[in-house]
Amino acid sequence: MTQTFAVVLAAGKGTRMQSELPKVLHHVCGKPMVQHVIEQLQDMAVERILTVVGHKAEMIEKQLGSSSEYACQAEQLGTAHAVKMCQTKLEEEQGSTLILTGDTPLITEQTLRKCLDHHHRANAAATILTMVPEDPSGYGRIVRDKRGQVARIVEHKDAAEEQLQIQEVNSGIFCFDNTLLFQALEQVSTDNKQQEYYLPDVIEILKRMGETISAFPAEDTEECFGINDRTQLAQAEEICQRRIMEHHRRRDVVITDPSSTLIEAGVAIGRHTIIEPRTRLRGHTQIGEGCKIGPDVDLIDYKAADHTHVHHSSSNDDSHAEPYVH
Structure with missing residues (x-):
């Protein structure tokens, strides 16, 4: 059976939270956001979990303890750069790697498992968990070719006007063939408005390499929401509380x-x-x-x-x- 690994991105400061606490340590229903994510991965029996830390890394490591391995991104240069910090630990592994952010506390094991299963059935080099939110502002758009196949992801800030009309967006959750992932990361550049190393650029690189790119639409868009500010944190709390009560009623x-x-x-x-x-x-x-x-x-x-x-x-x-x- 193919092995599965996971990389959780948790190095950012989260300045919009207006707090000294690292963003991923803010609580949703009594538990830090990143803890919710790690526990879903544990329920999947992922072979190895690596959490990329940076800002106040010691606080995150104290919270998660031995439930994760760690890689340090001392300077935040983008999501592709963050994943590359795991290279020495993961590049020799054979299997599939899930990549997700530590600020998605509503994601469930069921959705991650379905995405992974789809990735294997499609024999894909990369699978993107996509969604169609009511407001796609701020999300990278899924650009498809004439055959309806995923061609690339264009970040909101780099998108042309016609691309901004696309409703299907990148959730920020991916599944990659581990070997191809680290090969493609070597080719990622900072040729964008943010001058950062974007992980979504790996999609276009793999496409140019002739690899299969797949997309798996999330059934529940709420699961994919990333938390960036206090308002979104309160919304996540409300959704999570509703789920908890439904669980107990059942x-x-x-x-x-x-x-x-x-x-x-x-x-x-x-x-x-x-x-x-x-x-x-x-x-x-x-x-x-x-x-x-x-x-x-x-x-x-x-x-x-x-x-x-x-x-x-x-x-x-x-x-x-x-x-x-x-």
């Missing part, structure tokens, strides 16, 4: 008032539990089966046994925990 958890309830990503809730209004479950809180939690509860890293009723309580005050029988 496990027979009753959430009586979703609008006043917060459940973070690391929380586990047993079946047939009822979550009452104004409940906040955070950190690594574990709720057993058949419980009643709330109203007016705020729990962090709390453990509730099966058939427990916790109400009007916080993590530092469990005096309101009592047996609960349906």
Whole structure:
């Protein structure tokens, strides 16, 4: 079976976040963005995960620990340059390499796996996860030839007026044949308005080499959204929270008032539990089966046994925990 590797780009400062914290360490539903990404890759059983760090690298490495290997991009010269920092670690590997950014916390294992499967079926040198957002501003456009095949990606700032009318865009997530990836990276130049080494330029280089380029359209555009500012962070939080509640409902958890309830990503809730209004479950809180939690509860890293009723309580005050029988 073909081996799979992953490169997570996490070296940027994220200046639009207006924060001293590296962008990828901002939380979505109680977990840093980059942690969401790494965990999806772990669920895929990727053989090796490399995270490219730069700005405040030590903070990211502390967060991720041994869940990733690391490559350092001391000077941010573009996405192709970032991937090239992994060359000494990956260039001898045979297989497929997923490349994604650490600011896409909504991406799922299922979509990554489907993209990878499509890449293998197409016998492609490169596969782009594409999307058609309501507003394509800022995204690289997918330029296709007369046969409908992907020819290249044109970054928004470099696009001509007619290219800006293209609705299909690059999500920033790719799958490459690992050997061909590092061969093509040697040919990437800075001949663009940003004078950076663009990873999407690898697509056109591989095309010129006669290699097959494929595209896999994302079924859910929300998954591909990158987070660049506080507004987008809040939107991601809302989407992620909705997913978390849907997940628990599918496990027979009753959430009586979703609008006043917060459940973070690391929380586990047993079946047939009822979550009452104004409940906040955070950190690594574990709720057993058949419980009643709330109203007016705020729990962090709390453990509730099966058939427990916790109400009007916080993590530092469990005096309101009592047996609960349906």
